[in-house]
Amino acid sequence: MDFNFSQKMKNILCYIIIFLISASCIQDTPFETSTIEYIQNENVNWYYNINTSELFVQIDFTDFEAGDINHVYIKNLSLDSDDFYEIYDDGNNGDIIPNNGIYSIVFSNIDDTDYTLDIRLDRGSSNLIQDFSYDINFNSPLIIDDSFYPVLPAEHVLDQTELTYLNIVIAINDLDGYSDIDYVKFFIKKINFFNGSLIDGVCDYQFIEDDEYQWDPSWLMNYIDINSNGELVYNARIPMNPIQSSSSCGGFGYVKFKFEVKDSKGFVNVLEQEDTLQICPGVCE
Ligand SMILES: [Ca+2]
Ligand SMILES: [Ca+2]
Secondary structure (H helix, E strand, C coil): CHHHHHHHHHHHHHHHHHHHHHHHHHHHHHHHHHCCCCCCHHHEEEEEECCCCEEEEEEECCCCCCCCEEEEEEECCCCCCCCEEEECCCCCCCCCCCCCCEEEEEECCCCCCEEEEEEEEEECCCCEEEEEEEEEECCCCEECCCCCCCECCCEEECCCCCCEEEEEEEEEECCCCHHHEEEEEEEEEEEEEEEEEEECCEEEEEEECCCCCECCCCCECEEEEECCCCCEEEEEEEEECCCCCCCCCCCEEEEEEEEEEEECCCCEEEEECCCCEEEECCCCC
């Protein structure tokens, strides 16, 4: 009995020791993995070519320990697919330089402005799986068209003898900020208009009906400031000739406005005003 009891005790002790060892092994695993650096936003960068609709993405593992990355998988942005597929640092299929720790990929037919790139890593001797999502937003500019913007009057009255200024204000949403904006232009279309010219001291008027919007290199809008909505506010003060001066005769009639913004990535947004603006020689009728 005694022998059996001590044998049982030994067995129990053995089980306890085995349990403690295995438990400590299980506890070791998360401790080891927590020392592995997690992939960050800084490890990913991209460039979009608007002319070819191609998106070039780089995932940079040069800061990681050598040999730490076993496999890199991504979801394809060009396809509406939930499957991961493996990419390689081998200089093929969009990867520019082999074995440099940077995995580069080219996606074609990229026509939306927002993407989420899903990356899955297989790392280390324990084949730790890490998933990471990276947001790609092209931040294309948008001309605000709401109850407030664009700000332009329904009519503008010319002065008898002095220049007047037609003031127009628009707002643009671009999360890249003012520095990303290439230009903001305004265009004018005379839809029922009389151009004035001074001939021998008398104003002569010519009826104009433009088929297309007209643009002059000086027709650029100027940045004022950012508004409370974080939108970029632009204005133009357009000089309008008086009804008659010693040198000019102001034209009058109905015009329409169109606005165009372009950012540094080449994204263009156009807003055409539905309403016409009346320019009046004296009182508007
Ligand atoms: Ca490479
Ligand atoms: Ca932008």
